[in-house]
Amino acid sequence: MLINKIELIVLLKSILFLLSLIAFSLLSQRSPKNIDTNYVYDLPIAPGKKSMVMQGYNGSYSHQGQFALDFKAKKGTPVHAAREGIVYKTESSNVKGGPKKKFLRLGNHIVIKHSDGTFAAYWHLLYEGVFVKVGDAITKGQLIGLSGNTGYSSWPHLHFDVYYFSNGKQVTIPTKFVTNKGVKELKVYRKYGNPKVDQIIEETIQLPKNIDKIEYHFQDASVPPLHHRSYSWIITETQLRFTANSYGTILKDTTIAISAIKWEQCKTAFLNCGIKNQKNIETNQGCTGGTSITIQTWLNGKENFSGTASKCGGKTVGNLSGNTEKFLSVIKEGVDPLVYQTN
């Protein structure tokens, strides 16, 4: 016999997959479920970034009979929504992962339901690396989480597939993406870039685990000097220190103990609010007066993030972007308002 048993099985599996391909194309032509098979997805990575497909459709490692894709991604790589929709399911409490089936149920993930009834699944996300919750409306390209290596996974990567339910079973479908090489279905071992351009050319996002201190400074110099106010929130794993001063006079300096949960919330909010640093931009473009916000993070006494945004004559300038107001509201959340009372 020229063909041994294993080769025969592989051959049969390939034939089965081909048959399912044919069946799918016949089905999708009739499109009984109004599934938009021509939808063009964004790559689930940040604008301007590239990634290699490590396993493609019907991959022999874990994608047999599936239209699924594995993108190579270091732990902590930002994951962006490939298509708009409503968050259907999330899990981010798992820590473990490995190349064993026993890890199958331990993968952190996000599932987003699309308007045509299909679902996109993003798997193997980082512990606490999910920034969205069930019911959230997600826009295409939105930062939704961070990739990791949780669940049935032998290397850090992002698993992506789109499926619909047929008699309670998930049926995956092929997906086309807009890439730097045009609109394509992706092939294994090829690198594809997300051609979308973010306004932020170079950005740094800090991983929550790489921070042991966050500083938030607000300065109001828009009023006459005597009424200038500066507020600082300095948060560590155990404490929150609030200071207020007016033109050099200390109005308040209070330190309170915080819980581990509060610290986690502040760290997550840093990412959740998209706090980013735009490099190569002057922080202070001759702005006097106005208000400014500086956010810094630290690890072991070394600063590893710093950004400043100033509001000056109705314009915001500086190298800090993201929802700084939301970030501050999370910092303030659950803290006795008396702590912030200055008179």
Ligand SMILES: [Zn+2]
């Ligand atoms: Zn996969």
